[in-house]
Amino acid sequence: MLSGDDQRSRAFAKPAFSEAQACALVESVFGFKVSKIxxxxxxxxQNFHICISRAKDNADGPTEYVLKINNTESSKTPDLIEVQSCIIMFLRAAGFPTASVCRTKGNNITSLVSVDSGSEIKSYLVRLLxxxxxxxxxxxxxxxxxxxxxxxxxxxxDKTLxxxxxxxxxxxxxxxxxxNLKNVPLLEKYLHALGQNRNRxxxxxxxxxxxxxxxxxxxQFRECINHGDLNDHNILIEPSESACGDATYRVSGVVDFDDMSYxxxxxxxxxxxxYMMVESKTPVQVGGHVLAGFESIVPLTPVERGALFLLVCSRFCQSLVMAAYSCQLHPENEEYLMITAKTGWKHLQQMFDMGQKAVEEIWFDTAKSYESGISM
Incomplete structure (x- = not known):
């Protein structure tokens, strides 16, 4: 996702490679022949799920990849993209279910590809995971x-990083x-996308x-590196049987590290x-369970706990305001951009109507119940 700067060029920043162009890119940069895309x-x-053809003398290794083509703005920050890619590899080595990063034919993590769009030359950073x-x-x-x-x-x-x-x-x-949640006041630049209503x-x-x-x-908060986008589409799961035979799920993948920052x-x-509230039928109850899991590794300080309600509201605002703004630039991508908005405004209004004290009571009581081994 883009920074607060250079937003005027954002409408032209998103890559628009055809499937044929993406296949040619994989072959020229990574040396793989694409069989399906x-x-x-x-x-x-722009992302593509690709399957590659394996040569008979090289039957080992993965056959499915994700081709990631960064927009023209983020492609101007190769150091940042490299750090994010190295973090993905670092976490995988530490036992997290992250992707492997495939190196280019020149043994690099990324490649800068230039495309003549007719009126100008545009450059895009590409990776294969x-x-x-x-x-x-x-x-x-x-x-x-x-x-x-x-x-x-x-x-x-966060602790591992x-x-x-x-x-x-x-x-x-x-x-x-x-x-970044440090930059909530920057949202004021984009409020015009909401019109004049209660949401605004x-x-x-x-x-x-x-x-x-x-x-x-x-x-007073403790600093760390944040993934910054652990939403309900960036965490993948697979079925797993519990000890008592019940069907449960385990996390099988963590994706999209593009929003990482301090x-x-x-x-x-x-x-x-x-983000866990977005799809829930009982959204306010969600927070206590997530908080209990988080605090089993990193207990929050009283000052951090006191800011939690407002920070959750702030993230709703970031997501909802920027989705409305982005829809004006990319109406063709509205279905994806408005995923959070389908329920997000309703959840934010509910939290606001209940008030901080009532919501915190639910979250903190639920989190406390885990200490006695009885989750609510």
Missing amino acids: RPLPSYDD TYLPGRPIAEVPMGPQLLFEIGRLAAKL EKFHHPQLSSLHREDFIW EIVEQVIQRYRDEVMTKLS GYYVFEVAITIM
Whole structure:
């Protein structure tokens, strides 16, 4: 996803490669012959699921991959893309279900491809990642145990990245990145996309409360690297039998590291709670289970806990405002862009109507119930 800058060029930034062009790209850059290809949904990049043909003398290795073509704006930050790719490999080596990064014929992680669009030369960074099994958790009912495991996963991921080092690590300090929860006030530039209605009034109130109640406490939060987008389409699951024979699920994949940046532990749990609420029939109850899982690895401080409600509201605002704005630029991608909006406005209004104290009581009581081994 793009930063707050260069938004005027965003309508022209998204790649528009045909399937034939994508196949040719895989062959020329990575040396693989594509046997099957289909587009995958994406926000402002372009992704393809591809199957490759294996030579008879090379039958080993994966045959399914994801071709990622970054938009022209993010393609201008190769250091950031390389750090994100190295993090994917680091987490895989640490036992997380992330993809493998396929190297180019020149043994690089990425390749910068230039395309003559007629009026100008456009450059795109391309990568090839192994395709992960499973289905998005958005497609299954999420019970307390799965929500707990997802919270635990979010905390373990951030905790593990404390040990990650890279010469270009500073590229994760993305000062104007619209999706970092540090930058909620930047949403004001895009409020025009909402028109004049109650939704806009709620967003304006959240932004003001964020300024008053969160920005003044940022220095008290514990910093870490955030995945930043653990949504219900970026976590994949597979069926798994529990000890008592019941059908359960296990996480089989974590994808889309494009929103990684420096943030805080409390940001990651807030973002995860918000996205787990999106598909739930009882959204307010979700937070306590995710929080319990997260705190089983990284207990929050009282100051961090006190900011959680407003941070979840803020992430709803980021997602909903930017989806409305992006739809104006890319109406052809409306179905994907508005996934969160289908229920998001309703959930945000419900949280706002209930108020912070009532929502926190549900979350914190649920999280506390795990300490005694009785989850609510």
